[in-house]
Amino acid sequence: MPSISTIRSIxxxxxxxxxVAFVLLSLAAGFAGVAAGADKELQQLFIAEPYLELHAGPxxxxxxxxxxxxxxxxxxxxxxxxxxxxRTERGVEGWAxxxxxxxxxxxxxxxFSIDLGDRAGFASHKWEVGVLxxxxxxxxxxxxxxxxxxxxxxxxxxxASQFLGNASNGYTLDLGLTHVxxxxxxxxxxxxxxxxxxxxxPKGTLVLPExxxxxxxxxxxGLRFYWTRRFFVRGEYRTHMVFTSRNENEEIDxxxxxxxxxx
Amino acid sequence: xxxxARVLLLTALLLPLAGCSSMSWNGDDQAAAEEPVAVEPDAVxxxxxxxxxxxxxxxxxxxxxxxxxxxEVGAYFGALSIEDFGTNNVYGLRAAYHVTxxxxxxxxxGRSKAGETSYETLGGNVELLxxxxxxxxxxxxxxxxxxxxxxxxxxxxxxxxxxxxxxxxIGSTKFAGDQHFTVNFGAxxxxxxxxxxxxHIDVQDLVFQSDLLGKDKLxxxxxxxxxxxxxx
Numbered sequence: 001m002p003s004i005s006t007i008r009s010i011x012x013x014x015x016x017x018x019x020v021a022f023v024l025l026s027l028a029a030g031f032a033g034v035a036a037g038a039d040k041e042l043q044q045l046f047i048a049e050p051y052l053e054l055h056a057g058p059x060x061x062x063x064x065x066x067x068x069x070x071x072x073x074x075x076x077x078x079x080x081x082x083x084x085x086x087r088t089e090r091g092v093e094g095w096a097x098x099x100x101x102x103x104x105x106x107x108x109x110x111x112f113s114i115d116l117g118d119r120a121g122f123a124s125h126k127w128e129v130g131v132l133x134x135x136x137x138x139x140x141x142x143x144x145x146x147x148x149x150x151x152x153x154x155x156x157x158x159x160a161s162q163f164l165g166n167a168s169n170g171y172t173l174d175l176g177l178t179h180v181x182x183x184x185x186x187x188x189x190x191x192x193x194x195x196x197x198x199x200x201x202p203k204g205t206l207v208l209p210e211x212x213x214x215x216x217x218x219x220x221x222g223l224r225f226y227w228t229r230r231f232f233v234r235g236e237y238r239t240h241m242v243f244t245s246r247n248e249n250e251e252i253d254x255x256x257x258x259x260x261x262x263x
Numbered sequence: 264x265x266x267x268a269r270v271l272l273l274t275a276l277l278l279p280l281a282g283c284s285s286m287s288w289n290g291d292d293q294a295a296a297e298e299p300v301a302v303e304p305d306a307v308x309x310x311x312x313x314x315x316x317x318x319x320x321x322x323x324x325x326x327x328x329x330x331x332x333x334x335e336v337g338a339y340f341g342a343l344s345i346e347d348f349g350t351n352n353v354y355g356l357r358a359a360y361h362v363t364x365x366x367x368x369x370x371x372x373g374r375s376k377a378g379e380t381s382y383e384t385l386g387g388n389v390e391l392l393x394x395x396x397x398x399x400x401x402x403x404x405x406x407x408x409x410x411x412x413x414x415x416x417x418x419x420x421x422x423x424x425x426x427x428x429x430x431x432x433i434g435s436t437k438f439a440g441d442q443h444f445t446v447n448f449g450a451x452x453x454x455x456x457x458x459x460x461x462x463h464i465d466v467q468d469l470v471f472q473s474d475l476l477g478k479d480k481l482x483x484x485x486x487x488x489x490x491x492x493x494x495x
Contacts, residue, residue: 043327057424059364059412078330080494081364085458114329117363129360131368131404133433140444142433144404162435162442169442203441229363259406261362263333 042075042087045104045112052104054094058083066094074104082117117230121262123183124152130234130260136172137252139165145260152183157192170200172240174218192220198242198252216240220254230261332494335359335461339373341488345399345438347476349378353399353486357463359407367407369430371447371467373486375399377438380476391475396440399484401469403447405432415454425454436471436484443471449486463490 047070054066058080066088068074074086074096083095104112115121128147135141143161150156159174176194195217202209222236235257242250336358343353355373362368377397383389411427431448449467456462469484 041327043329056422057412057414059409061412062414062424076329078332080332081361083364084329129368131406131432142404142435142444164435164442164444229366231362231366261368263362 042077044073044075044107045086045101046073046107047071048105049100049103052096052100054086054088054092054096055083056094058085058095060097062095066092076101117263119186119226121230122226122232125149125262128155128157128260128262130258132234132236132256132258132260134254134256134258136161136163136254137165139163139168141254141256143256143258147178153180154178155180157194159196166203168200168202170198172196172198172216174216176218180224186226187223188225189221189223192218192222192236192238194218196240198240212245214245215243216252217243218254224260227259230263232260232262234258234260332459333361335361335367335492335494337461337463337490337492339463339465339488339490341465341486341490343373343375343399343484343486345375345377345484346473346482347380348397349380351375351378351399353488355488357490357492359492364412365409367409367428369403369405369407369432371401371403371405371434373401375486392439396438399436399438401434401436401438401445403432403434403445403467403469405430405434405447407451410450423454423456425452427452430465430467434469436469439473439475441473443473445469445471459494461492461494463492464488465490 047068050070052068052074053064054068055062056065068088072089074088077085077087077093079085079098082098084098084101085093086096087093098114098116102112102114102116106112115125126149128145128149130145132143132145133141134143141161141163143159145157145159147155147157155178157174157176157178159176160171161174162171163169174194174196176192176196178190178192180188180190182188195215197213198216199211199213201211218238218240220236220238222234224235225233227233236255238254240252240254242252244250336356338354338356340352340354342350344350353373353375355371357369357371359367359369375398377392377399380391383391407428407430409426409428413425414422415425416422428451429449430451432446434445434447436443436445447467447469449465451463451465454462465486465488467486467488469486471482471484472479473482474480
């Protein structure tokens with residue numbers, strides 16, 4: 001009778017690469033499960049134009065592999081950027097562009113409407129994300145923000161920034177409100193107001209001063225300029241008041257410029 | 264008064280009908296067959312016909328939430344050549360948001376560990392950096408552009424979407440006890456075996472100013488890595 005002890009035991013996580021591979025595989029398996037388990041009701045749309053073209057991939061250059069005639073319907077599986085993955089009545093799947101999809105009809109004959117990445121979307125949207133670079137009191141600044149709109153003009157905004165200077169490094173976290181005066185203008189001004197924290201890590205070579213964290217408040221103004229599709233350029237100035245534990249408070253000027261998108 | 268009269272009239276109408284219906288329920292099939300009289304089949308089987316309720320409900324068509332699969336999350340593993348410090352393993356996490364079919368935003372977070380400079384290797388007991396300072400940690404925020412989207416084919420039956428993309432951005436690198444403002448640029452290739460899984464091969468140059476070896480200079484740190492991401 002063969003003994004099982006002849007089988008050598010191998011340590012499962014011998015190196016980091018094995019660990020990374022394992023994480024990737026389990027991640028993939030998890031998502032495969034999610035994809036397979038997604039058995040919900042799909043949006044059905046009817047073709048009202050003479051036909052709907054289905055492409056092989058979510059891009060303008062991919063070949064048209066199928067055509068759905070007028071009167072037929074498609075089920076919408078999901079959306080990626082401007083493209084919709086749809087399934088025809090015969091079970092054929094393909095990608096259709098959003099500009100074609102808005103010409104389809106719902107079961108009751110009304111038009112199918114979605115948010116398109118255009119000027120109208122720039123004037124009225126829910127979310128914004130952006131990456132900006134600039135100057136923070138002489139230090140180089142890297143900044144990102146996420147904003148959620150209450151309406152076309154007012155939004156709550158979270159900003160996370162890192163600054164890298166000669167004397168000190170650090171980061172800031174801000175939460176505030178932004179008000180856009182004329183969201184329908186291509187170049188539209190806005191003002192902002194909020195509060196946050198700053199963490200300063202001095203670069204001492206001889207003396208080593210300790211890191212410190214202070215509360216801040218800021219007021220700012222800026223411009224946003226609609227560029228194309230879902231993108232706009234955003235430039236901004238903020239003045240920060242740092243409430244230090246010392247006798248006098250500190251003022252910091254922040255200038256930044258970057259690219260953002262809405263969705 | 265009028266309403267009361269109406270109610271009375273309706274009850275008067277309803278009573279015999281109710282009687283009919285109960286009769287047909289209680290009586291056997293024969294009895295029903297014997298009297299195929301003026302009783303409408305509706306009245307026999309269904310509810311009383313006097314109360315008119317529209318059976319056709321207005322069909323409400325709602326636009327269901329359509330899944331937007333624009334987010335890509337994954338990990339990568341490869342090699343990073345740290346200027347003056349040799350080539351070492353690098354591993355990291357990546358997340359991207361596809362804004363349009365052409366452009367996407369990507370965030371990377373990676374780690375590596377520097378080796379020894381040739382000076383240290385030759386010098387024997389010289390140590391320029393402590394073990395902790397050799398850790399190389401970086402993040403980058405980039406804009407990507409799908410330069411060459413297309414399809415790749417494996418054999419006769421398998422076609423996979425693919426894209427060659429350019430990536431450039433800003434970020435920060437923590438190395439040798441200091442943080443450096445870092446500019447990154449490079450290119451990558453993405454193949455999608457399924458619509459939700461992507462395999463990437465990337466080459467990135469992380470450029471930052473460093474005065475670590477006496478002179479202030481621009482260092483090029485080139486990373487090449489392979490990774491996988493999932494869309495959701």
